[in-house]
Amino acid sequence: MSKELPKAYEPQEVEGRIYEMWEKAGCFRGHRDPSKKPFTIVMPPPNVTGQLHMGHAMDCTLQDILIRFKRMEGYAALWVPGTDHAGIATQAKVEENLRETEGLSRYDLGREKFLDRVWDWKHKYGARIVEQQKKLGVSCDWDRARFTMDEGLSKAVRHVFVSLYNKDLIYKGSRIINWCPHCVTALSDVEVEYQDKPGHLWHIRYPIQGEKDKYVIVATTRPETMLGDTGVAVNPADERYRDIVGKKCVLPLVGREMPIVADEYVDLEFGTGCVKMTPAHDPNDFEVGLRHNLETIRVLDDHGVVVEGYGRYFGMDRYEARKAIVADLEEQGYLVKVESHQHNVGTCSRCHHDVEPLISAQWFVKMEPLAKEALRVVKEGETKFVPDRFSKTYINWMENVRDWCISRQLWWGHRIPAWTCDECGKLTVSETDPTQCCHCGSTHIHQEDDVLDTWFSSALWPFSTLGWPEDTEDLKYFYPTDVLVTGYDIIFFWVARMIFSACEHTGKPPFHTVLIHGLVRDDKGRKMSKSLGNGVDPLVVAEQYGADALRFNLVTGNSPGNDMRFLPERCEAMRNFANKIWNASRFVQMNLTIDKVALPKELTQEDKWILSKLNALIPGVTENMDAYELGVAAQKVYDFIWDDYCDWYIEFTKARLQGEDPQAKENAQNVLCYVLTETLKLLHPFMPFLTEEIWQSLPHEGDFLMLQRWPERKSELDFPAEEKAVDLLIEVTRAIRGKRAELNVPPSKKAHLTISTAETDIFTQGIPLMKRLAYASDVTVTGVSDGPSSSAAAAQGLVEVITHAARVFIPLAELVDLEKEKARIQKELDQKRGQLAGLEAKLQNPGFLAKAPEQVVAAEKERCETLKALIAKLEESAAAMG
RNA sequence: GGGAGCAUAGCUCAGCUGGUAGAGCGCACGCCUUACACGCGUGAUGUCACAGGUUCGAGCCCUGUUGUUCCCACCA
Numbered sequence: 001m002s003k004e005l006p007k008a009y010e011p012q013e014v015e016g017r018i019y020e021m022w023e024k025a026g027c028f029r030g031h032r033d034p035s036k037k038p039f040t041i042v043m044p045p046p047n048v049t050g051q052l053h054m055g056h057a058m059d060c061t062l063q064d065i066l067i068r069f070k071r072m073e074g075y076a077a078l079w080v081p082g083t084d085h086a087g088i089a090t091q092a093k094v095e096e097n098l099r100e101t102e103g104l105s106r107y108d109l110g111r112e113k114f115l116d117r118v119w120d121w122k123h124k125y126g127a128r129i130v131e132q133q134k135k136l137g138v139s140c141d142w143d144r145a146r147f148t149m150d151e152g153l154s155k156a157v158r159h160v161f162v163s164l165y166n167k168d169l170i171y172k173g174s175r176i177i178n179w180c181p182h183c184v185t186a187l188s189d190v191e192v193e194y195q196d197k198p199g200h201l202w203h204i205r206y207p208i209q210g211e212k213d214k215y216v217i218v219a220t221t222r223p224e225t226m227l228g229d230t231g232v233a234v235n236p237a238d239e240r241y242r243d244i245v246g247k248k249c250v251l252p253l254v255g256r257e258m259p260i261v262a263d264e265y266v267d268l269e270f271g272t273g274c275v276k277m278t279p280a281h282d283p284n285d286f287e288v289g290l291r292h293n294l295e296t297i298r299v300l301d302d303h304g305v306v307v308e309g310y311g312r313y314f315g316m317d318r319y320e321a322r323k324a325i326v327a328d329l330e331e332q333g334y335l336v337k338v339e340s341h342q343h344n345v346g347t348c349s350r351c352h353h354d355v356e357p358l359i360s361a362q363w364f365v366k367m368e369p370l371a372k373e374a375l376r377v378v379k380e381g382e383t384k385f386v387p388d389r390f391s392k393t394y395i396n397w398m399e400n401v402r403d404w405c406i407s408r409q410l411w412w413g414h415r416i417p418a419w420t421c422d423e424c425g426k427l428t429v430s431e432t433d434p435t436q437c438c439h440c441g442s443t444h445i446h447q448e449d450d451v452l453d454t455w456f457s458s459a460l461w462p463f464s465t466l467g468w469p470e471d472t473e474d475l476k477y478f479y480p481t482d483v484l485v486t487g488y489d490i491i492f493f494w495v496a497r498m499i500f501s502a503c504e505h506t507g508k509p510p511f512h513t514v515l516i517h518g519l520v521r522d523d524k525g526r527k528m529s530k531s532l533g534n535g536v537d538p539l540v541v542a543e544q545y546g547a548d549a550l551r552f553n554l555v556t557g558n559s560p561g562n563d564m565r566f567l568p569e570r571c572e573a574m575r576n577f578a579n580k581i582w583n584a585s586r587f588v589q590m591n592l593t594i595d596k597v598a599l600p601k602e603l604t605q606e607d608k609w610i611l612s613k614l615n616a617l618i619p620g621v622t623e624n625m626d627a628y629e630l631g632v633a634a635q636k637v638y639d640f641i642w643d644d645y646c647d648w649y650i651e652f653t654k655a656r657l658q659g660e661d662p663q664a665k666e667n668a669q670n671v672l673c674y675v676l677t678e679t680l681k682l683l684h685p686f687m688p689f690l691t692e693e694i695w696q697s698l699p700h701e702g703d704f705l706m707l708q709r710w711p712e713r714k715s716e717l718d719f720p721a722e723e724k725a726v727d728l729l730i731e732v733t734r735a736i737r738g739k740r741a742e743l744n745v746p747p748s749k750k751a752h753l754t755i756s757t758a759e760t761d762i763f764t765q766g767i768p769l770m771k772r773l774a775y776a777s778d779v780t781v782t783g784v785s786d787g788p789s790s791s792a793a794a795a796q797g798l799v800e801v802i803t804h805a806a807r808v809f810i811p812l813a814e815l816v817d818l819e820k821e822k823a824r825i826q827k828e829l830d831q832k833r834g835q836l837a838g839l840e841a842k843l844q845n846p847g848f849l850a851k852a853p854e855q856v857v858a859a860e861k862e863r864c865e866t867l868k869a870l871i872a873k874l875e876e877s878a879a880a881m882g
Numbered sequence: 883g884g885g886a887g888c889a890u891a892g893c894u895c896a897g898c899u900g901g902u903a904g905a906g907c908g909c910a911c912g913c914c915u916u917a918c919a920c921g922c923g924u925g926a927u928g929u930c931a932c933a934g935g936u937u938c939g940a941g942c943c944c945u946g947u948u949g950u951u952c953c954c955a956c957c958a
Contacts (some may be wrong), residue, residue: 008920148935194955199958217890220958233958267957275958284956298947343958357956393953400954488953495924523894527950562950567894571905576920595883624898632898635905650917654917658916732926740912741924747915773917835902847938856901856939863902 005589005697011546011581015689016454018132022140022692027706030078032476032477039075041067042462044494045148047086048076049125051095052132053553054520054528054566055487057538061551062517062630064138067684069625071483072710073138078464078478082146083126086349087413087454092343094118096414097109111411115117118412135539136547137688138752143182143344148457149414156464157414157457158431158730159503160531165418165429168712169366169504170406172418172427176610177405178346178359181304181318182353186362186410188453189402190492192355198648201341203272204328205334206232209248209257216241216249216260217336221272221343221470222281223329226324227254227310228299233288238273252334253325282361298357302409304356318356347712359600363407363416363450367500374500377509385501385514386628387561389490396643397492404497406453413451421445435457459497462510468882469505478505483513488561489514501767515628518563518805520554525565548687549574555686556631556638577638578690581683584646585694588672591657593665597674597699605765606652607671608722613644614675618713634686641679648730649675673698676712677863687723724786725762728805729769735803736774743799743815750777751873754798757806790873801878822881829874839864 022170028038041063046056061077071077074685091106094117098104129147162329164170178187202223208214229251234241245262258277265288266275279289280298290295299307306321308312313317313321329335346355375398377383378391385391407416420427421437422444428434436443437805462484466475480502486495495514502510522528528535542550543687552574558564576667603611624633630649649672656668677698684691695705702708745751754775755763761782763770770779787807793800799811842848843864849857 008916155883218958222958264958265958270957277958282956282958284958287956317917344955393886394956492954525894559896562895565894567907568908570894572920576918578896579920580918583921584917585917590917620898627898629898633895635896639905647922651915656915735921738925742911744912745925747913773914842938845938849938851938852901860901 005586007548007586008577009585009690011548011578011689012543014693015135015137015542015547018689018692019137022139022704023170023708025133025704026078027704028139028141029143030080031476031484032473033075036076037073038076038078038482039067039070040478041081041483041485043082044484044486044490045082045084045146045461046129047081047089047780048122048129048147049090050086050129051479052129052136052324052538054536054538056129056133057136058517058520058554059487060136060138060484060861061134061554062515063483064136064140064551064688065555065630065685065875066483066515066625066628068139068688068706069710071706072681072684074709076477078141078144080144080146081133081138081142082138082461082465083129083148084454084458085122085147085149085413087408087410088185090118090121091410091412092183094121097121106411108353108671112575114411114822117434117789128847135542139484139688144465148454148461152467152818153464154414155431156460157452159469160456160460160501161417161452162364162429162431163505169242170363172361172363172368174359174361175364175403175405176280177281177362178355178675179302179358180348180351180353181300181302181356181803183348183352184302186360186405186407187348187355188405188455191349191698192484193352194344195347196342199341199343199345201271201339202329203336203338204252204276204321204329205336206249206252206258206276207259208244209250211247211288216244216274217272218274218275218276222322222343223325223531224306224318225299226276226325227306227313227321228278228280228297229241229254229256229258229276230279230289230297231258231292232258232275232294233258233263233266233275233292234592235266235268236264236269238266240273240800241446252332252683253328259292259294261288261294263288263291270382281357282785283357286359298359300356317455318354323413330653333735358636358715362405363418363448363452365404365406367403368400370500370504371401372501372701374398374496377421377503377796383509383512383514384812388518389513390491390514390561393488394491398496400501401496404453406456407448407450407870408453409449409818410451413454414457416450418448418449419445420448452711455493456499458494459501462498462502462696463506477798479510480508481511483515483845484511485515485517487519488516488566489519506776513628516561518561520566521563523567525563525564528566541568541571545571545575545580546689548578548690549689552634552638553579558631560628578644578687580646581690582694584641584650585676587650588669588676590663592668592669592673592699593675595699597670597676597677598604600670602663602667603719604656604667604672605725605762606649607667607767608719609726610644610649610652610671610675611717612723614678615713615717618678618711622710625685630686637679637683637686638728641683643677645679648726651768651773655772659768680705681708681711684708704868725759726766728759732763732801732806733770733774733809734763735801736808737800739801739810740812743812745775745815747775750775751810751812752776752778752780754780754787754809756784756809757807758780759786759805759876763806777870792882800877802870802877804870806874818881822878825874825878825881827870832871832874836864836867836871839867 067077067079081387094127095106133288162284167428176841178192199660201219201220203217205217217231232249237684244260248257248259251258275305276295277285277288279286279296299305302316306316310341315325348355378394417430419804420436421442424440424441426439437445462481463479466479473753498510522534549571553570623635641729653672656664680691691706744881757763760781769778770776790800793809797811798809799812799816801808
């Protein structure tokens with residue numbers, strides 16, 4: 001029944017096979033089961049034509065750990081996967097490809113044909129990221145995979161749009177928006193990234209009209225926008241300029257007459273205290289312009305190029321125009337001075353070209369009414385962020401949120417369901433394509449060209465993927481979802497929008513917990529990026545070390561919400577851990593003669609010890625999982641397996657397995673298998689492949705480890721006395737090894753130990769274990785009074801090892817350097833006496849005795865007593881050495 | 883200008899509700915001890931940034947300081 005296993009774990013051989021097995025058996029499917037509680041996660045949909053990167057790997061791993069854990073806990077677990085059409089990113093990629101391969105632009109093809117190309121692209125590359133995710137072992141329900149431009153999801157988008165429009169929460173208006181001249185589209189506020197860039201502050205003279213040689217000097221960082229100036233503003237409190245308010249000045253190079261106005265907005269301290277007003281290209285100027293009725297004149301077109309009517313500047317892009325204008329100003333004597341000036345420039349989060357604020361007719365979602373409920377659910381804890389500090393980030397943003405610009409001048413996306421009537425000019429907004437204007441009945445209507453911001457559809461993801469707006473069974477059962485796992489970088493883009501969308505459209509927050517993780521950085525702490533070329537491909541890592549090792553690396557050694565560095569050597573350590581478990585189970589299997597596991601009635605003290613440790617581990621790990629402390633939970637399992645199970649328990653069992661007693665052999669096998677199996681369950685969410693593979697080859701009931709029930713603590717398996725007893729054996733064993741190492745005695749040189757202890761039962765039972773682990777040829781256990789005194793031992797050529805529980809005598813005295821040994825004992829004595837002094841002071845402190853909890857006081861007292869006993873022994877030993 | 887995070891062993895980082903400072907890697911010494919050299923055993927290394935405070939007791943709580951990173955914000 002047991003097969004020959006390779007000496008080292010080979011993830012490459014295992015992972016694909018195991019995944020296929022799970023998938024074929026339908027293990028990932030989420031079933032509505034009225035007898036179970038649902039647990040639902042929706043996966044943040046990656047870009048449909050994207051590639052899996054380390055951030056995805058971390059995101060997927062965390063989700064997979066949670067969903068596997070809950071599935072094992074007996075929930076009806078559903079993890080909904082899917083992909084996002086990622087409007088601007090995907091369109092840009094296809095356009096680039098089109099340009100490179102055929103030399104065509106999207107306009108050459110026309111909207112319809114171009115969209116066909118994007119769909120081709122989607123079909124070609126859309127499956128790639130799914131395949132990559134599978135390599136990581138994600139257990140999502142692929143049958144329910146959704147795409148943001150699926151029919152059903154598109155329906156949801158339209159439904160929401162119409163509903164918001166009808167509630168006056170969507171409107172079309174001319175506003176100053178962020179425009180990317182490179183992507184040629186409007187952007188929302190969150191798609192603008194501000195960067196500090198070195199720039200200049202140009203001081204320009206604007207002549208005052210009708211007054212010879214009188215000027216007002218404005219300071220600007222963007223001289224090219226002066227073409228669109230329609231005024232100059234000063235602060236009303238500014239003494240310097242009081243006399244010119246109300247007068248007019250003349251715009252150099254253009255000759256336009258413009259009013260000089262007074263507005264609080266102007267900062268007296270900055271620059272010259274005079275600001276040129278360009279309402280069409282600056283959000284503040286736009287506001288000032290509204291207050292003072294200034295004209296709004298656009299001078300840059302959608303590509304950031306100067307429009308007609310400005311002489312030689314026509315056709316120049318923003319930067320050329322700046323140069324030319326500055327040169328002309330200087331030549332004509334308008335330029336007063338140039339200062340260097342650091343300033344904050346908005347750039348497009350996609351292409352990083354400078355954003356051009358400009359006035360444009362766009363569609364907006366009115367945020368204030370929506371933010372109200374979205375704030376409430378977080379403030380009142382209906383939706384919690386983990387770690388909690390991110391709720392502050394969220395609240396702060398939501399309280400100051402401005403209307404959301406949702407129209408994009410792209411082709412790839414959900415086309416805005418609004419039609420303009422060619423006759424009456426009014427809008428018809430409808431879920432189904434209308435044939436006529438809803439105002440005048442004219443059939444001459446045309447649809448908006450623009451599409452919606454990608455995030456408009458992803459905002460609906462938690463419910464649109466479950467069938468909303470239909471009242472589906474899935475929606476009733478699985479919605480609201482439970483946990484959303486994502487990086488802090490998309491709280492504004494996505495999480496916030498999901499929350500207010502869900503509240504508005506479903507009346508419920510979309511999830512009760514948002515588990516936030518940080519960024520995965522490179523080994524030097526830099527962000528992984530294409531341009532730096534420092535990205536580490538998760539699939540390459542998984543191939544090299546195994547997906548389990550990668551997962552374990554990503555989940556340990558960091559804490560929620562904090563960035564982590566990706567260190568390849570940590571993968572190696574995790575691979576080693578996987579191998580450790582592999583070999584532990586290989587050991588178990590090599591000694592296996594049973595085909596069914598049951599805990600024996602007769603348990604040895606070491607059996608009870610490991611069972612008791614396991615019993616403590618289970619609730620500990622479970623609590624950490626419940627608290628989303630996944631890294632801590634993983635670390636606990638790691639420590640248990642490596643330290644308790646492998647280093648000690650397996651070694652303990654060798655005495656029985658290699659002994660003569662068949663019953664003892666079988667008992668040991670049963671406990672070994674039992675503990676290993678339970679541990680595999682605890683480890684499974686973290687290392688699914690390895691654990692499933694091992695479990696399959698051990699005696700088991702059921703078909704898959706991943707569908708086994710999560711372990712529970714069993715009170716009948718608590719053995720505090722034995723736990724303590726074996727801890728003592730371990731302590732003494734360690735001390736003996738330490739002494740031998742110090743004396744450079746190789747393990748092959750066995751010695752006859754004499755152990756003098758008050759715990760004769762424990763040590764007598766432990767003789768077989770100690771023989772093996774403390775390199776003893778034999779062990780004699782005596783009571784305290786029967787053992788030799790230190791001086792007698794020294795006389796007999798015995799080395800003395802002193803621990804709290806016992807004194808051990810080893811016949812190796814000829815190897816001891818007496819002076820060194822004396823010094824060592826003295827050092828230990830000093831140390832222990834120091835500890836004792838501190839402890840006694842604490843125990844004499846009335847404050848401590850009165851206020852500390854009883855348990856703590858008792859523990860400290862016990863510590864004090866054992867310390868005293870140890871010191872007495874050491875003192876005797878020191879005295880014996882003279 | 884607001885807000886947040888981080889500062890713990892040579893390096894990278896854990897440290898649960900305050901109760902004798904931890905891991906991995908690295909380092910030193912010794913081991914092919916019949917699961918594992920992707921291993922075993924043993925060992926060394928820390929004014930837990932600084933200064934105050936609360937407490938019987940602080941790496942953990944409070945205040946301030948310094949350094950550092952990030953987010954938000956319209957200073958032309």
